[in-house]
Amino acid sequence: GIAGELVKGATTTITHTRKQPRQKITESELRDMIAHVQAQALEESRKDLAWETGHSAIDVKLVNSAIVNVRIDGYRITNPIGFQGTHVDVSIYNSFAPIVHLGAIQTIIESLELHLLQVAAEPYAVSRCLGTEASTDLSGIFIDIGGGTTDIAVVRSGGLEGTKMFALGGRVFTKRIADELKVSFQEAEKLKLEYTAEKLESEKRDKIAAIVARDIEVWLSGVELTLEEFSQGKRFEDNKLLPPQIYLCGGGSKLPEIQAALKTKNWAKELPFSRHPDIDTLHPNKIVTLTDETKKLIDEAAITPMALGNLGIELTGAESVLDSVMEKVMASLTV
Structure with missing residues (x-):
């Protein structure tokens, strides 16, 4: 990938x-x-x-x-x-x-x-993980938040419109935590993972939430601008509406602020949605072509490698x- x-x-x-x-x-x-x-x-x-x-x-x-x-x-x-x-x-x-x-x-x-x-291309693999070439009714926006980038793919009526990426992923939030708390990058990553798993005490949790919130707005602006580019593309000339279904995956999507930000109506009001998009998280059990016998693929972070495996099977x-x-x-x- x-x-x-x-x-x-x-x-x-x-x-x-x-x-x-x-x-x-x-x-x-x-x-x-x-x-x-x-x-x-x-x-x-x-x-x-x-x-x-x-x-x-x-x-x-x-x-x-x-x-x-x-x-x-x-x-x-x-x-x-x-x-x-x-x-x-x-x-x-x-x-x-x-x-x-x-x-x-x-x-x-x-x-x-x-x-x-x-x-x-990883976003291409992710966009195909829920269906096959015979799937003509699948429409949605796939957002894969990795360590260094956020990858976005738009699928409409089974056809992939395109893929775009911008350089803002999970490591940006980790670096912000490291800078604000004056800790190493490794320690900041550990704190971020404990925060997403709800394992921190309330005082530290609130502090991490406040730090993360500063970069969420920038990330959301990146999503908005990317989808605006899609809506102005050649393939949208006949139908400029974006699919009102967003699928999240990648380790960065485990941050609760990501879903919360996407569920707010302000960011999407200038985009051509027929209604505010529904937000869904992709889990390994939704990729029906693969069976995890190891029981180690348990969350959103496993979706991209599983999607590549699904492509390999094809x-x-x-x-x-x-x-x-x-x-x-x-x-x-x-x-």
């Missing part, structure tokens, strides 16, 4: 108008559509990273890619080959990262003498027609 501010994930959609709608769609025609999407996605990702880093010639590499939606004349289709129609919409999720990041992962894998099945399963076509396209492209 890979994450971070410079890991860019987005869903690119093209609408292909067929000149001969009565003819059945062939694999060759579908390959051409996918190749067009991929070329456009790579160029957009390079521009985004160049703008954010200030380096115009930044070298990026495709991390992972998946077809998330295919529609023919407005109807969602699992496998378009053999269908007829005029307008074909193909949506593909791609995540890109600077090549130096991926090189570091490859070095670690080789030193451990392991086989690399696939590199995947990769070792039977390959779909769309996956097969995608592989052929990727083999012909240099990204």
Whole structure:
């Protein structure tokens, strides 16, 4: 799994108008559509990273890619080959990262003498952990609060809209506690964990709560700005409403102030929700494809590694027609 501010994930959609709608769609025609999407996605990702880093010639590499939606004349289709129609919409999720990041992962894998099945953007894996490719009704906002970053993925009607990240995670709260209480980072982390587990005496608990509250507003602003970017994206042109369901995971989500902040109505009033979003926490028992025989995966912090495991199971399963076509396209492209 890979994450971070410079890991860019987005869903690119093209609408292909067929000149001969009565003819059945062939694999060759579908390959051409996918190749067009991929070329456009790579160029957009390079521009985004160049703008954010200030380096115009930044070298990026495709991390992972998946077809998330295919529609023919407005109807969602699992496998378009053999269908007829005029307008074909193909949506593909791609995540890109600077090549130096991926090189570091490859070095670690080789030193451990392991086989690399696939590199995947962590928010992409988390967004898929509640359903499969056949899940067409799943909609929600997945917020994974890790140590260094908060990763956000938006899924609507089974299709992944995109993933975004910002550099504010659990370690920010730990560092604030360490600075305010004049203790080591390790001691501050221990206090934070005891606080979330409600193991501190009332006086110390109140002190930690006051310290954490100072950074919660900044974190909430990050969530608001990120979701605002999603609502202004190309895929929201027809329906600008965000899914009114938020799923939380990651070790940082155990802070009670996180849920409390998201449940306040003020932060979401300027965002395009049909109603104030419901807040739900993802627990390991909600990932039905995995069984924890160790009994050690007990809380929100286990969701991301479990989601990556779930993705690994998908990769070792039977390959779909769309996956097969995608592989052929990727083999012909240099990204």
